[in-house]
Amino acid sequence: MEIPEHFTELSIRMSEVLDDSGAGKDTVMTRRQTYLRMDRLRTIAVRLNGHSTEFYHFGSQSEGTTTPGLQSDIDLLQSDGYANVIRLWGDWKAGIINLLMLNDDITPPQQYLLQVIRNDTPEPMTSLWLDECVRKDSGEVLFSAERLKQHYEHCIIKQRMARFGEAIKKGPSVSFVPNVDNVKALPVLKPLPEIQHWIDRCNSKHWPPAQLLDAARAAPCFLVPAGHQDSDYKREEWRLSPNLIERMLMFSFNMTQIKCCILLKIIKKSLFANIVGDSFTSFHCKTIMFYTIERTNASLWCEHNLMFLVRLCLHVLRKWLRLGRLPHFIIEGVNLFDGKFPKVQQRRLLVYIDSMIKNNLEDVFYIRVDNIGYRLHACSLRRIGEAGELGRLRLRNNISLFLKFVYMEVYIFLLNDLIYKLQGSNTTFEQGIKYALCNLFVMSSNVRW
Secondary structure, three states: OOOOHHHHHHHHHHHHHHHHHHHOHHHHHHHHHHHHHHHHHHHHHHHHOOOOOEEEEEOHHHHOOOOHHHOOOEEEEEEOOOEEEEOOHHHOOOOOEEEEEEOOOOOOOOEEEEEEEOOOOOOEOOOOOOOOEEEOOOOOEEEOHHHHHHHHHHHHHHHHOOOOOOOEEEOOEEEOOOOEEEEEEEEEOOOOHHHHHHHHHHOOOOOOOHHHHHHHHHOOEEEEOOOOOOOOOOOOOEEEEOHHHHHHHHHOOOHHHHHHHHHHHHHHHHHHHHHHOOOOOHHHHHHHHHHHHHOOOHHHOOHHHHHHHHHHHHHHHHHHHHHOOOEOOOOOOOEOOOOOOOHHHHHHHHHHHHHHHHOOOHHHHHOOHHHHHHHHHHHHHOOOHHHHHHHHHHHHHHHHHHHHHHHHHHHHHHHHHHHHHHHOOOOOHHHHHHHHHHHHHHHHHOOOO
């Protein structure tokens, strides 16, 4: 595909504008490091309280693929290790809740039911011994996704009624903070055929790299409480989510790929939203990036090709819109348009993207997010120069200070919670503090970024 001559100049200008919007390498890495540290901080805090939960921040904030104008939510996943999730009976463990993953020919791809298995013998549970349990028509006792979310909501309301109002429910998330999606999940530690099938498909390609595929083979996946909209058991179903593998893919991006992803999200928010509202999501953008990188020569991913690469992404999106489906990049058989992006809106977006491509992406001059359109016009009149560098430094420092504030806010909240529990325990307060600090030192020494 031939690269239009004016795209090189526009690409350089756009890259500078994105740097000024907080999409430079330093800011991206600061975001990642901050949220990875918060993962460990939250996990250490609950471990000190005797729980086996692991915390993960996923999504745009932790990936660094956002700007202040995008106003991205924070995606927090709590991986609870109180149950042993198994696919094979041979993986059953005594003394712990065992949950057997069930799916059949009529179960939608990516969806599972969880059958409760006894903890003293590898046999199905027959009684509804937990509030989260329900009985299937055929008699199996299931661990219900909807019941778990209700239990989680009830516990949080009971503990923190004075601080929070009503829960905000969105998909698998139950949250009490408007800009935070909080998801309770179950880890799947054993290898899954869905992941191995994807690895086999990618082995002959230039991307993802072999080292990433090796790491993906060992990475846990998660079951999140979300059913398929067309399923008879949508309240009981769990969705398989390879979040850690997706994070690995995002962390493998070079800076041009990161800027391309950010620009796609900005186009989605500022231009696509006028056509289809919020039906086209950031996850759709991320998936389009994966397919584009997989099919594009690595040598093309350079800053001076940025706008050409954005146009390539739009060509990939146009192809999937014409077919009426966007396949999940990792899990085969999943159409990411199902239930989220109606056919009428798909056709509207297809017409608009055709227009964008024919007009050589001139619509980017009308982007309002982060004042990008205005700043692109300004760049065409003058080079950014020293004044631009000063503004870029100020924004980078502001974002860095804000991230430090977010981190310290979480740190102080968790520390106060820990002190409160230690003061109310049977041990002396001083002994409790020494014990907590000792554990904190050991766990901090074992941090893996």
